[in-house]
Amino acid sequence: xxxxxxxxxxxxxxxxxxxxxxxxxxxxxxxxxxxxxxxxxxxxxxxxxxxxxxxxxxxxxxxxxxxxxxxxxxxxxxxxxxxxxxxxxxxxxxxxxxxxxxxxxxxxxxxxxxxxxxxxxxxxxxxxxxxxxxxxxxxxxxxxxxxxxxxxxxxxxxxxxxxxxxxxxxxxxxxxxxxxxxxxxxxxxxxxxxxxxxxxxxxxxxxxxxxxxxxxxxxxxxxxxxxxxxxxxxxxxxxxxxxxxxxxxxxxxxxxxxxxxxxxxxxxxxxxxxxxxxxxxxxxxxxx
Amino acid sequence: xxxxxxxxxxxxxxxxxxxxxxxxxxxxxxxxxxxxxxxxxxxxxxxxxxxxxxxxxxxxxxxxxxxxxxxxxxxxxxxxxxxxxxxxxxxxxxxxxxxxxxxxxxxxxxxxxxxxxxxxxxxxxxxxxxxxxxxxxxxxxxxxxxxxxxxxxxxxxxxxxxxxxx
Numbered sequence: 513x514x515x516x517x518x519x520x521x522x523x524x525x526x527x528x529x530x531x532x533x534x535x536x537x538x539x540x541x542x543x544x545x546x547x548x549x550x551x552x553x554x555x556x557x558x559x560x561x562x563x564x565x566x567x568x569x570x571x572x573x574x575x576x577x578x579x580x581x582x583x584x585x586x587x588x589x590x591x592x593x594x595x596x597x598x599x600x601x602x603x604x605x606x607x608x609x610x611x612x613x614x615x616x617x618x619x620x621x622x623x624x625x626x627x628x629x630x631x632x633x634x635x636x637x638x639x640x641x642x643x644x645x646x647x648x649x650x651x652x653x654x655x656x657x658x659x660x661x662x663x664x665x666x667x668x669x670x671x672x673x674x675x676x677x678x679x680x681x682x683x684x685x686x687x688x689x690x691x692x693x694x695x696x697x698x699x700x701x702x703x704x705x706x707x708x709x710x711x712x713x714x715x716x717x718x719x720x721x722x723x724x725x726x727x728x729x730x731x732x733x734x735x736x737x738x739x740x741x742x743x744x745x746x747x748x749x750x751x752x753x754x755x756x757x758x759x760x761x762x763x764x765x766x767x768x769x770x771x772x773x774x775x776x777x778x779x780x781x782x783x784x785x786x787x788x789x790x791x792x793x794x795x796x797x798x799x800x
Numbered sequence: 801x802x803x804x805x806x807x808x809x810x811x812x813x814x815x816x817x818x819x820x821x822x823x824x825x826x827x828x829x830x831x832x833x834x835x836x837x838x839x840x841x842x843x844x845x846x847x848x849x850x851x852x853x854x855x856x857x858x859x860x861x862x863x864x865x866x867x868x869x870x871x872x873x874x875x876x877x878x879x880x881x882x883x884x885x886x887x888x889x890x891x892x893x894x895x896x897x898x899x900x901x902x903x904x905x906x907x908x909x910x911x912x913x914x915x916x917x918x919x920x921x922x923x924x925x926x927x928x929x930x931x932x933x934x935x936x937x938x939x940x941x942x943x944x945x946x947x948x949x950x951x952x953x954x955x956x957x958x959x960x961x962x963x964x965x966x
Binding site: 528529532533535536537538539540541546547549550553554557560561564565567568572637638639640641642643644645647649676678683690691710711715775 | 819820821823828861869872916917919922923933
């Protein structure tokens with residue numbers, strides 16, 4: 513029976529493994545910036561990746577087009593009906609907005625969760641090559657004033673946040689990543705909870721630490737709470753699919769189906785503006 | 801010459817892996833082509849070279865994806881090394897042997913990932929990890945073996961992986 517490794521190789525291996533584990537700890541997401549080598553490589557390969565992905569996307573479009581034709585006509589009719597319905601709702605919402613504005617003025621209430629500043633649209637140029645993490649590389653970086661911790665959204669809802677930036681690319685940590693945590697509330701009952709990713713492949717999210725006495729309804733909407741986190745308030749995230757008691761018995765966990773289809777996402781919106789949090793506490797005596 | 805060929809194949813694979821491979825996700829998982837190349841190479845060339853190429857490929861992937869540097873490198877090095885140990889013991893011309901080797905090596909690589917995640921303090925429920933990631937990915941990788949098998953079989957005699965110096 514031959515030995516698996518000689519002593520000399522074992523020492524070498526241990527040093528290598530130790531060094532690599534050390535490197536992993538240093539390069540964990542949340543570090544302030546990428547190493548120059550990484551930055552350079554990412555910036556160099558970005559156009560190439562963008563090209564490949566673009567070719568792939570259009571090729572896929574052409575291949576599935578004939579199959580989708582029949583389906584499209586039916587879908588088109590449904591969509592038209594839905595658009596009419598939504599248009600009505602938008603008018604209604606516009607009305608509410610104006611009313612809200614008037615009432616705010618009456619109350620002299622500071623609107624503190626408007627985003628002060630700009631947003632940039634970025635296209636996704638690469639995805640995490642593995643299955644464990646949910647990260648995208650997008651085509652905007654320091655040159656477009658994207659910084660670490662900028663919130664990333666799409667018209668459908670919350671996508672994630674920026675964790676690393678090079679000059680022309682940024683790495684986005686999706687909410688489905690197990691390393692992601694977002695402060696959220698249930699829109700109906702205003703119950704706070706923490707939104708965690710399970711594993712990026714699964715495409716579902718968990719809203720943990722909900723009070724056990726809280727009545728949770730299926731289909732209830734989850735939005736960001738803006739409390740103690742880098743995410744602005746009121747960004748829609750998803751809907752409650754199911755819920756169960758946590759093993760501790762003190763809390764409930766709700767399984768959330770996100771609004772964003774992360775596998776089909778092509779463009780995202782990065783909020784580069786400064787997020788303003790309310791800085792003054794309400795004075796005593798003016799409790800509602 | 802052979803080294804260059806393998807490196808170029810790896811680079812192309814890596815670009816595909818990070819871009820268009822996402823289109824063929826099934827149930828949220830995608831195969832790991834880079835791991836497949838590492839496994840095949842190790843099965844042909846033995847453990848030393850298998851481990852070396854695994855480490856190199858993984859390191860390139862880490863640097864490219866901007867994640868933990870060393871995460872893929874360690875996992876792929878381990879798989880490359882262990883597959884390489886089987887190089888002299890198993891019959892190479894049978895596709896079923898290759899199926900088995902790929903499946904086991906993929907599971908092993910994912911388990912190393914999982915252990916590294918624990919070291920890094922990222923919590924994924926073991927049940928989820930096994931059912932939604934480890935086994936599906938291993939199956940998916942195994943399904944892709946026939947595509948590479950012919951190339952692999954031929955290249956042993958002449959072609960991409962042969963020893964011939966230019």
